[in-house]
Amino acid sequence: MLSRGMSIRVTRKRADAYQHGDLRHALIQAGLKLLAEGGLSALSLRAAAQLAGVSHAAPYRHFRDKEALVAAIAEEGFRLLTRRMQDELAACAGADVLVRVRAAGVGYVAFAVEHAGHFRVIFGGAEYTPGCYPTLDEAGGEAYRVLRDLVSEGITSGRLRPGDPDELSLAAWSMVHGLGMLIIDRNVPPALVATAAQRRALAEGMTRLLEEGLAAKPGRPGRER
């Protein structure tokens, strides 16, 4: 194997090591793998370093401490969440705002499941040294505004009931957040949410239910739909 060719440089460490320049991103990826598999308590700088194939002191070249790695993951997560919702919205651009609210909900749940590591870090109650990560706060606000702007538009255009946009947004947010959480924490029977299509249908059906109401419509007792 090593006999052919001249000037052979044996690859250092194992094959999965990231010897290229982007250790920072490699550490984020490693952290995500730990998070998705074992939850927040499985994330450690040392384990991430090991996964990336470097010594446990190397991460400190890129992150001042563990909190900084967590913050970097969270910021990336917010941006991906925003993009995920916007991608769903782009696929139904121009449609009724109720349709678009559902699309955002579908994107939110898809993100939770497909980026469980990011999702747990973002919303898992991590506390950061205040004022230390301004771009993180900005990214979080941007993600919230995707939903919030949709709801505002719906209220203004008369397609959603009048009310405080933040209150209506919180209702919609709670529903998709709860569904996402229940799925990744395995509190929903796995068979119900095994495929992306199943999860899409579930998220869309539930947000539709929120829009139309759980109660039977008065006057048309229990027959419609």
Added chain:
Amino acid sequence: MLSRGMSIRVTRKRADAYQHGDLRHALIQAGLKLLAEGGLSALSLRAAAQLAGVSHAAPYRHFRDKEALVAAIAEEGFRLLTRRMQDELAACAGADVLVRVRAAGVGYVAFAVEHAGHFRVIFGGAEYTPGCYPTLDEAGGEAYRVLRDLVSEGITSGRLRPGDPDELSLAAWSMVHGLGMLIIDRNVPPALVATAAQRRALAEGMTRLLEEGLAAKPGRPGRER
């Protein structure tokens, strides 16, 4: 201080130690304190033992390992959750089933906030050695049935739209679960949910919204409520 009286037995250890017989429950209480404050990763047998005022080997007299403590907390949590919802239901016995669904939702959110430690353990994705904690599974099923039976009754009586009870239940569950999670993970502005009355109003308003629908009623464009 020690001079008066005869045969004085100095109290062992610190004042907060539980020297009475119920170390088992004391350890559960200690574990809950750790969980509520620092999340799942803050729970350790050793820290719980220290809080209870015993050596770190003592817990093994009552729990075969850490998982057993977690399972005990989870089971107690499910029973408290069931009772919490039933207490809310008892306060509106005989009322319309829509009112009772809201009451169960209020109870669920109240439990999440007031028993954050229990709540995190129950739904935090802890995995148990399969088949090892049958009473835990039973307690979980009982809690789920409170909501599920209500929804079934609502469908049967025609007050809720026709449909799969499990599907409608999941929608309601997701909403209150999401709200509870967002609150305890501090993703809702604290000022909005500082008091029990605020949280009650929020939970009730949101479940009402789910019942009545987020969409404006057709034919009565943007004016009612």
Added chain:
DNA sequence: CCTACCGATCGGTAGG
């Protein structure tokens, strides 16, 4: 980027 080290904490066991 490394090795080597620090003090702290963890789950769990031995042995009494």
Added chain:
DNA sequence: CCTACCGATCGGTAGG
């Protein structure tokens, strides 16, 4: 119920 110990892991730093 205790002390004493095990091996493992953690965040972080020194020094190169």
